[in-house]
Amino acid sequence: MRYPREWIHLDNFIDNWTENSLKRMYLLSTDHIHKLAAKAPNDPVIQEILDFVEPAYRNFIQQYRVKTLQRNLYRQKTAEFHDLLRLLSAKKIRSWDVQIQIVYDAKSATYMALLPEGRNPFQKGAYEMRIEAVNTLGEALSSDAQLGALATEVLAFGQQMQATRQEQQGNEGTKDNHADTLEALRQELAIVLFWGFSRLKTHYYRELYLVKNFYELQYFRKRKKRGRKASAKEEEFGLFELELAPESRLVQLEGLLRGGESVRITHLEGAAVKYYSAANAADTPTEVYDLHPNQTVHLQLPSGHRLLLLDNPAANMAKVQLELI
Structure with missing residues (x-):
């Protein structure tokens, strides 16, 4: 308003x-x-x-x-x-x-x-x-x-x-x-x-x-303009581009996941990052995966996992793209 x-x-x-x-x-x-x-x-x-x-x-x-x-x-x-x-x-x-x-x-x-x-x-x-x-x-x-x-x-x-x-x-x-x-x-x-x-x-x-x-x-x-700005109706609701600060962790897709979904993760910039899914942010992961520069992976979330967590252990900023499939 x-x-x-x-x-x-x-x-x-x-x-x-x-x-x-x-x-x-x-x-x-x-x-x-x-x-x-x-x-x-x-x-x-x-x-x-x-x-x-x-x-x-x-x-x-x-x-x-x-x-x-x-x-x-x-x-x-x-x-x-x-x-x-x-x-x-x-x-x-x-x-x-x-x-x-x-x-x-x-x-x-x-x-x-x-x-x-x-x-x-x-x-x-x-x-x-x-x-x-x-x-x-x-x-x-x-x-x-x-x-x-x-x-x-x-x-x-x-x-x-x-x-x-x-x-x-x-x-x-x-x-x-x-x-x-x-x-x-x-x-x-x-x-x-x-x-x-x-x-x-x-x-x-x-x-x-x-x-x-x-x-x-x-x-x-x-941010740098990349062509025509998308309106709210044109925006890709399942596509996210994220910046990970040095030595940081991000909790993502909360509220969008119910468990069982497939997420495409693409490394865009910086050093390798780590990723895993969980039911709660405080849970200890059963398995942590590496995402290397320019790599694209598909993660099938286990039942009950409602969060995607990304860790950037490097001293430089990293950028990734997430897409709900």
Whole structure:
């Protein structure tokens, strides 16, 4: 929510820095919550701040997960529909055409009535028109006693294409609705986090330098522009690029994992890092893996593991990319 800019010191810098990146809000707020939780048991004021900001954080994370799952479902249905299109243009129409020509010569009036434009309508043009071409052919074949079995096959394939396309487009609309809800929750979380920042400044008013210990400052630094800035709806919700400070550990994907998911991890910059999954951040890992420079790996999370942990033991910064598959 924007107010008249009468005094720059009243600007909500958290809202400003996360306005065009739901992903940045996810990373920033998760790290902040972890830092608050570490100090809260020994400081009642920090516990008060944590109690106040955590509900808005949980609402945002839950909706982020819903959005991520919906995005993945949309991708799945899109891939399934494109597979059907490839099957139609490469194999199905060729097989149907051959079966029709076994009964009717390609120059006969009956053949021309069934396939007046040959295979073209099944291989080119808008998706809906290709589905229509399949259904039209199926209906035409169903009135021919010699091609009844083929009619059943064609109509079944047309129904499969139509149902998959409908699911894909329905998921696309739902995906956009989830994005609008998530943006509203981002704004609410930004307001709550700004209150927490103000409360921290009050708590440490004689030692303001301590406030920065509750934030990962990389999320408040400008990054190099890489082409057109993505809008909230265009953002890749399951893709994260992370910087690991020297000799640091990051807890990632909290709220997005339930156990059993597959995560693609790519090393982008710096020295080798270590990674492992766990049910809780304090758990001792059963196995720790090495991720070497320029290496890409797939990690299948065990049941119940809801966190991915990354360790950078080197004296230099490292960068990795995570993708929920």
